[in-house]
Amino acid sequence: MVRESFKDREDSDLVEASVGGDKQAFGEIVNRYQNMVARTVKGMLGDTVLSEDIGQEVFIKLYHSLPEFRGEARLSTYIQKMAVNFSLNEIRRRKRFMSMFALKENAELREIEFASGDEEKRSDALELVNKALMRLDPKFRIIVVMRLLQGYSTRETAEILDLPVGTVLSRLSRAQEQLKIIMKKL
Amino acid sequence: MKTDELKGLILKALETEQTPDSFMQELEEAGVTYTFSNDFSGAVLNRIFGESTVRIAESEFFSNMRLVFNRVALTGIAAIILLLISILLGQGTLSIDSILGIGDIETDSIISLMTGY
Structure with missing residues (x-):
């Protein structure tokens, strides 16, 4: 305590x-x-x-x-x-x-889903967010995590990741494109 | 919150310069929260202030084992089954001798081979 x-x-x-x-x-x-x-x-x-x-x-x-x-x-x-x-x-x-x-390439994702299987039942929303995030390339995933889950601005995200703001913006844009495709499949 | 609503909300939140606080709240209300277990703080303090070096190494070892287990186990079982089938087809039986590959060799032949007579 x-x-x-x-x-x-x-x-x-x-x-x-x-x-x-x-x-x-x-x-x-x-x-x-x-x-x-x-x-x-x-x-x-x-x-x-x-x-x-x-x-x-x-x-x-x-x-x-x-x-x-x-x-x-x-x-x-x-x-x-x-x-x-x-x-x-x-x-x-x-x-x-x-x-x-x-x-194979997607083994990490399958391992994560395998490891998650024995956990307690999660909400559908959490399951959806988890699956979407895990399907994103890690360099885009980190941007989405900082923006969506942590609530940082693009500038703050750039500071934490030690990246130029322009790089964060372009990765964010790529992440959005990837997410749109991923979300359609989920 | 419906799945489609959530998907739309996520994509919309990324379009702004900063994720709105209202989105974070809606996400939380929908059940999207990430927390560690209740005893997380105690576990961290134990690992720092207790005897824990071995446990860290063990934890990494078991995580690696867990990752590889479900890959190797299935392949191994399939290989064993194939081997047993080939022995059964070749030798006609699954006795210890046939598994060891000496099922169709006479005892006299083995003695002769070992002693030279």
């Missing part, structure tokens, strides 16, 4: 206390940002148990990198960038793994 005193504290105070080894302070950071990380990681990797592991690894990495956090960006942006990097790295790792075993 997080101490009441931490609930109203600024991010900078929590970071300082966490760097000093305060477990409760870091617990409050996790509580504050876990839903944001869940949207990115699960949006990118599918709503599976494996995504939860990746989410945990994001916060573990955050904890170890907090001493280097200078506060130049907001803590939420810093965490968001980590969640994006972890998700994209996991997609690359899966691709390498699939190619090692000569699995």
